[in-house]
Amino acid sequence: MRGSRDPLGLLALPGVAFLGVAFLVPLMLLLWSSIRGVDGFTWLGYWRVLGDEYYRGVILASLHLGLITTLGAFILGYPAAFALARAKGYWQVVLFALIFLPLTVSIIVKSFGWGIVLRRDGILNWLMLNLGLIERPVRMIFTEGALYAGMINVFLPFMVLPVYSVVRMMDARLPDAAATLGASPWFSFTRVTLPLSLPGVVAGASLVFSLSVAAYVTPSLLMGDRYMTMSMVMAKAFLNLRDWQLGAAMAAVMLAVAAIIVVGASLLQRMLGGR
């Protein structure tokens, strides 16, 4: 039995102390400054964010963007993860590397490349013109569709990888077993495969949603001021307007959204694990 004075436990101290000073304290100070007025405590910052139609719209737009991104990543990434998990031998390594590589490429490079793809004289217009699909170049950049596609492009691997790691652990013979017992393929998918893969889906969806709700670089490069998100309002409040109260209140809203996602996802996982 180890006593509570175990010297090994003390090794945790430097790391915990560092994170306490460099992470927790600044965060608490930020929350404090969101409720600090000229003469004491005030809800003014929150009232300005939550009571204003414009800022409420911004919050909804961010959630909307996160939802679309998560949905798109799920529709494409869920079946892709199955194929990846069932690929054989060397192929799996190659396919895996191709999914993994974009994750390590700078987000600025990707957003920049996305711009080249979507420009009026870019690759997509060129391709569609030559295939005879369109007669003259279509404007795609700075449209909402382009934003959604760019966001899904950046965050898709975060959906594929968690689902892949769950599916890989599943017994590949389960659908056959269900079929032997007389289940139709649809029945065996909805009753066997899908429920077993749900932990991966929850992990992937919560990751994609929390990353895309808070995304800053991709929306500001692909849409600029035309699609204001919480991150952009916050950055603007601090960097341009020097309006600390507004920025801090917006930051607190984002913090709350992040906390709800984390708590909600872990509750869901517990429910799934407890069945």
Place this chain on the structure above:
Amino acid sequence: MQRLGIGIAWTALILTILFLLLPIVVVIPVSFTESSVFRFPPEGFSLQWYQRIRNVDGLLSALGLSAQIAALATLISLFLGTLCAIALVRGAVPGAAAITTFMVSPLMLPGLVFGIAMLQALRMVGFSDAWSSLLIAHVVVTLPFVMRTVLGSLSLFDFGMVDAARTLGCSYPAALWRVLVPNILPGFISGALFAFIASFDNYPVSIFLVDVRTKTLPIQLLNYLEISPDPTLAAVSTCLIVLTILVLILCDRMVGLRRMASI
């Protein structure tokens, strides 16, 4: 019907890979173009944009700064994170689960929120050195990656093997070096890789901490993109992509990619 499912899965995987690679692959031909716009298909062939990289003000120094900060932040995180992981796995730490959650929590926080919090806190104490601020903030950004991977591989490790090695005649340090280290090395390397990338590629935290003379690469690139968008950016991007692929191949040889990402 089952065939249909398999067909859908493979189609989705191929589409996913093409879609993911598209914005990365297109910058490569653009970097060799002769004209100064990103027209597609690119016209002619030249290396002028690669030569321009050296002449663009602040680009190389930003690259140096980013590499420096990322390397230092990763090293500090490896040190702090490994100590903490050993304590959490081997020591009797009260509230170990809560501490683990706390140590990886910066991962869940939007980068902008932390960047602003950091800026405000540093201003309150009157600290204004951009380089040190960046380093401190980037250690916070990188620490969760190291914690997760090192903690994962340590908790999978059977410490009975160290005792077994000692029974077989190894000294304690030799047992640690020959049994423990090879087993947790993959976690170490993948943690370090993720940490380095997270720091090197960080924009939302750094944007609040840089000053005129101290700018990291993502900030400088985005700046350049806004001021004079020309294929120099494609050339820089191509260099970064090639560098990334080399590092990934190296890591694959040392650890195995799938093992790295599975943690």
